[in-house]
Amino acid sequence: EGQQGILAQGRLLRRAIKADRVGNLILHGPPGVGKTTLARIVANHTRAHFSSLNAVLAGVKDLRMEVDAAKQRLERHGLRSILFIDEVHRFNSAQQDALLPWVENGTVTLIGATTENPYFEVNKALVSRSRLFRLLPLEPDDLHQLLQRALNDEERGYGTRRVMVTPDAAEHLVDVAGGDARSLLNALELAVESSEPQPDGEIQIDLAIAEESIQQRAVLYDKQGDAHYDTISAFIKSLRGSDADAALFWLARMVEAGENPRFIFRRMLIAAGEDIGLADPQAIVVVEACAAAFERVGLPEGLYPLAQAALYLAGTEKSNSVLGFFDALKSVREANRQDVPSHLRDANRDGAAFGDGVGYRYPHAYAEHWVEQQYLPTALQGEVFWQPGQLGWEGERRERMAERRAAQLAAAAELATEQPLLLSSGPDSPAMERWIQRQLAQEGDRLHQLRQRLWAGVTWQRQDRVLLLGCHSLLWALDPLRQAPEGGVTLVCPSPEDRQRLAAQVDLLEPERQPQLVDGLEALPSDQIFDWIGGRLGTADLLDMNWDALVQSLTVHSTDHTGLRLLISCAERGPAGALGSSHAAASSLSQLVEQEQQWLQQLQIQTEPFEQRGWCLDIQQWQELLTLPGGQSLAERWLGDGAAYRQMLGPVDPETLQLLRTTLEGLGPEGLRLPMRHQLITGKQVQEKEHRTANLLET
Template identity: 70%
Template sequence: MSDLFSHQGEINRRALAPLADRLRPRSLEEFVGQEEILGPGRLLRRAIHADRVGNLILHGPPGVGKTTLARIIASSTRAHFTSLNAVLAGVKDLRMEVEAARQRLERHGLRTLLFIDEVHRFNVAQQDALLPWVENGTVTLIGATTENPYFEVNKALVSRSRLFRLQSLEPRDLRVLLERALTDRERGYGGRSVELSPEAADHLLDVAGGDARSLLNALELAVESSAADDTGVVRIDLEIAEQSIQQRAVHYDKQGDAHFDTISAFIKSLRGSDPDAALFWLARMVEAGENPRFIFRRMLISAGEDIGLADPQAIVVVEACAAAFERVGLPEGLYPLAQAALYLAGAEKSNSLLGFFDALKSVRATNRQEVPSHLRDANRDGTAFGDGVGYRYPHAYAEHWVAQTYLPAALQGEVFWLPGQLGWEGGLQSRLQRRRAAQLAAAAESSANSGPLLSSGPGDAELERWLQRQAAAEGERLDQLRQRFWQGADWKRQDRTLILGARSLLWALDPLESCPEGGVVISVDTAADQQRLQAHSQLLDSLRSPRLLLLEPTRPESLSEVMEPGERFEWLVGRSPFQEQEAAVWHPWLEELDRLASPRAQWRLLLSRPLLGPAGALAELLTRPGGSGAALADATLPELLQRVSLEEEAWLSPAPGSAELTAALEALHWLVELESWQESLTLELSESTCQRWFGPGAAYRSRLEAVINGAEIARIEAGFRSQIRVLLPQRLRHQRLIARRSKSQPTEPPAKAGP
């Protein structure tokens, strides 16, 4: 019977719950926002689907989904989920939960996820009491906090947890929630006739400031407090919306009388640089018994508002005169009073300090005001979230200044202070204009405003050792090639990487190390490659291991079929992809990959081609001064080799080459950069090498048969076999192709045409 009443009570609670609580997303598919850490292919999303969520601390402003995300994890895990609110719970409650978790683990082998809301509200003793059980795995901690965990949470807990920073929701995310609230028949207002004007919707989205709870609370207040009209429709216009959600405004006392009229005339006379009128109104106030301290206060305001930086000494003079008045009193204090008034009346004027109020308007009107990562205080977090990384110390540069950005990303290019042309600030104009131009240029090229780090976590020593072993296995030469290939890459921890047609893990090492919250997907051409790479990566944790996809070369759509809906990639990588494929095959692949590229994606392709074929290499060796040509029985062999080497040049040209790929990418609105360099190597000629080139069915022999006769092939083979253990010269030309989206490219690629 008690269960029946409890069930009915839960139904009643849900019916009476606020709109924001009723509309909480119940799955990752319903969750809105936080694409950088929860988007398709990201580590946290994969961990939730795989039920492999470890210790987490979620922090961010109110109303961005911290508690909701914890509930989604609860609904998807096979572990027991329990929660505490740090505001209400004490050490006794914590110990009860830990003891229950210990018994579940010992008796049933069942893990426990302990969610602690507002975890920063636990005091030091409570956090210390939790630490041993988190450390030995009795409970897995999921904490939520609006405060910086590096400052408010036990450092030992932080070091054992993976941290995720949730951002304020974007207007487009809030609009999705608003439309869901109006159309959802079960949890929202879909069952009622509610009409929200576009102006009202825009106001709610703007003033909510990225807080979903604030938005939905305002909508609920507007709907529930508005009566339906004669047709049964609840109409929400701009006026109702403004009443439902308001920004704080600063109110001033503007009641006027003769007292304020006279001081107004005095200040306006100072502003107008009329010393005679200023003395008249000053004398009238003194005669009427006005308190000189009040007059000095108003003159201090005038020194900032009307004179400002045209004469920075003005405020100093007024302050000094006020101090002198306090020392001597009346009537002698009238001298410094008059002196201050005359100095202000005669000073150069500027109201450029009003730029502060323009900045104040922007503060009230701009939703996104996050401090750029490179300006944040790194003392508390260290480099865990990248705070302070990239900041350049101005005193280390000439003129004690360096071109870097200091405004939030949403306000780049804003100008609040326009110096006047007179006095002290007049001499700053040209220098300030030059520096502002340099800052704008720096903002365009700098990665400082590319976004803050959103996650952090403990180091993975096993991964580091695995990466070092893999790099060493590839050899020093290939490792240097890898480093040059990735040189200048601007990694984000949440980046997702797609590596095309890989035969080794060489190109995956950097993204695996630099993008722990993202993911690496590798396409392979053969089942043998897939099995070999699986064996190489078997020591990695399954969440960190790259996904290996065996794709059909003639079906580009096979890639999208195995991707999670909405999954996109920030890096598209490969060495000589589409090699030896016809344009009819690789062009559709390029278009398919273009659709899978995120808005800030980058292509990185390495196109390598040998400049010498076997015949060309042997010809160069034999004709080189001091070479072994004299030892040849066939004196005319170098001439034959030179003729064959001309044919090899055509064979060695890659298909598609850099020109074809560049043209195709530019047609898809990518901006392409090419860097070329040569590499000189040597190859020790061996019996196995000769067999690989000249054995029955060898590809090289087949090409020779198309241009020369059998006797000539036999002469060339004999020439090679006479040089066994000789070092053949090898030269490679590498081209690194980097492509970024052009500004004219749509941020969302066009949808693929249907059948």
């Protein structure tokens, strides 16, 4: 009986034994679970010659003798040989190697038994050529049957003597044996042989005698074996799973087996960083304090701080966000460009000569001791390594971190969209690099203010559905994502590059709060309705804008209660007009100024399509003055191949173009003062749905 997992009716090993087709086997499991007994069963059912060795007593000479005898039996009589080696892990590497060739060529069939993990203690070549079976501790029912058989067996048990074991005594023997048949039989033998028979010859084993025979359960625990690693693994996983009861049990098992508490404290310190981390930064402090207290107190009172540390780790919030360090480590090994940004470099050595440290903004000089600023290498800007969890200390700061990251990424996206060449200046222009860093920080401030103005006065409902246009970054979606978690936010991506960037930024949010990304309004289901439609449209978004088609699509996805919040930002002048009438080149560039004004006029919002479809609009307008530093990058920004401004100009006198280019390149640090106009468009539907639908059908 027992080991039904491998010996039940129909199981592979049972079928192999019945058919006498047992191949190379390695049986592993704790002591007293039937490994040797199973080998004897194989011996009783096979027609092959069966011999056995004990690895503790045998050597290479004994192996050679068995192999030579097996060769003779095979050659003379065609008889197979099965060699059972008990405690096979006790053979050293040379002894196991000596056995390998004969196992490979089939001279002997090996059955090995071991209490150790065969993958670590047995020759890999032997393991690869054998089928491994794991024997588990015997079940209580199996031990009760074994106990009864031992009492009734006349040859190998006490069947010839009158032995009576009370139910309580039998239960105690089975329970304390802990699945070890050998321990149970030894206890029974001790109880019977040490008890005086009654006058009638009966030997009675009651609970008191049973307790004396087997007083304490033997804890199966080898400090270098599987039990050691399995138990500490169970302990750490119980801490990670916040199961305080399981953690105390496995801790008690290790202490009872004599595990060094310093080893347990070391593993708890690791768990405090790996599994708790910044959800509770005090966890590692508590464990370290408990470890120090243990060193001062010692055993047995030191068990109090040991248990206290385990219970604290099991009971506190969990997070593995510190694993983001390994993502950063991977980037360090794979990224090609890892140059320290110039404004972060040490300014105390050669800063004056190379501009190192120039442009650095001291966070403590700003509100909340923080300012938008580039800290990662340019090639890694936008990478996210630390993703704080939702619980504990880091959970309280998660939203603020996401908002700051989005502000930084939005600032970089703003410059990439509006002034793309300004982000690609090289080391030959340190002044330009310093300006870029200042712009990135200033853009963060600007965009935060614009975001607040865009959504100011909106009364949010948690179930609101929000559609955002012209999304180059996640910044403009932060307010609806925070205020309308149950409704959903949809972002319209102007380009594949924007979609890729947004997808990376969306990863900053937990899955249930992530917005939907679409490539255009045509990708929306026709019956999808939104409570708010908003976003920010810049110069790049206004080029070739078909206002009539846009408003028609927005109207289809709106109701009488849909609110409109659009922020439109556009330059009021082009480069020629921004130079001003007082500039020496103004008269020669007058033709370009007229063309610029005509071009910019086309970028203005058209209110007629809104009014025709029942929208009542309110427009707030204000101006902002940007300063763009002069130089070759500024000239390329406007006049380079593929620039929208250059395409707008069409055929122009080459001398006029060259004059404008030369002028922009010669502006120097004072730069070009470019006026910007911002328009906040707010509105709502005023017509009934049926009337609006009729207008759409007419259109």
